[in-house]
Amino acid sequence: MPKLAELNALDGAEFTRLVGPVFEHSPWIAARTAAQRPFASRDSLQAALIATVAKASDEEKLALIRAHPDLIGDAHLTAASRAEQASAGLQDVHADEAAQFREYNRQYRERFGFPFVICARLNKKEAIAQAFPVRLRNSRQQEMETALQEISKIAELRLQDLVHE
Numbered sequence: 001m002p003k004l005a006e007l008n009a010l011d012g013a014e015f016t017r018l019v020g021p022v023f024e025h026s027p028w029i030a031a032r033t034a035a036q037r038p039f040a041s042r043d044s045l046q047a048a049l050i051a052t053v054a055k056a057s058d059e060e061k062l063a064l065i066r067a068h069p070d071l072i073g074d075a076h077l078t079a080a081s082r083a084e085q086a087s088a089g090l091q092d093v094h095a096d097e098a099a100q101f102r103e104y105n106r107q108y109r110e111r112f113g114f115p116f117v118i119c120a121r122l123n124k125k126e127a128i129a130q131a132f133p134v135r136l137r138n139s140r141q142q143e144m145e146t147a148l149q150e151i152s153k154i155a156e157l158r159l160q161d162l163v164h165e
Contacts (some may be wrong), residue, residue, distance in 0.1 A: 001164045002047070008038035022049065022158045023079065023151065025067040028060070029053060042163050049159070050152050065114045065147045071128060072101040073115075080158055088120035088128060097125070104132035113134060113144050119153035 007015060012034040020027030024098075033052045039045040053064065069075040072090050085091065095099065108116040116135065118128055135143060 002165050004039060004042055004058050005165060007045075018162070019045075019049075019159075021066075021078070022155045022162065023053075023064060024069075024081065024154075027065050029056075040110065042159060044165050045163065046156055046159050049155060051150065053151070061144065061148060062114060064151065065117060065144065068115050068117045068147075068151070070102075070105040070109075071118070071120070072098050073105060084120040084154070087122075088123055089125040090120065090128070093125060097129070100129065101132075104129070104136075107136060108132065112140050114144075114147065117147040117150045117154075119150050119157070121157050122153060126128065 001016065007018065010018070012031065015034045015037070016027050016031040019030035023029045029049055029052050033045075033048050035036050039048065053061065056064070069077055069081055071085060073094060077085065090101075105116060117131060118131060120128065123131070135146065138146065
């Protein structure tokens, strides 16, 4: 786990390599944020990363959301996503639960055009299953905003795992 001072001293490419995975398959966020170094704290780094996302185009934000895997999906998961889904108990689902999650994923993607994103580390499988039908009633814009808020939570936890102050 690198210290913040060590991250601040890295060249842009190495900073991006280390911080990039904080956002699922979206190293462009770290790359755009690297020039703002040095960061005084992990919180200031987190705030800068989130500001980079906020300044991104709608297409880039949508690509960031789409970079996330379905919950209990068939996609290859990053190590971080696999651990996060496991922490929510999503690796221990019965066949009927898995079928229900896959149906929710299908309905959600069909309605919104991107995957359902929730910070699995802050939820358990029951809460996630209950969130699907509630969020399916939202507008696409509401769901984009919710997904980006959830991505922010995911990134914050990943950054805490990555950077020692």
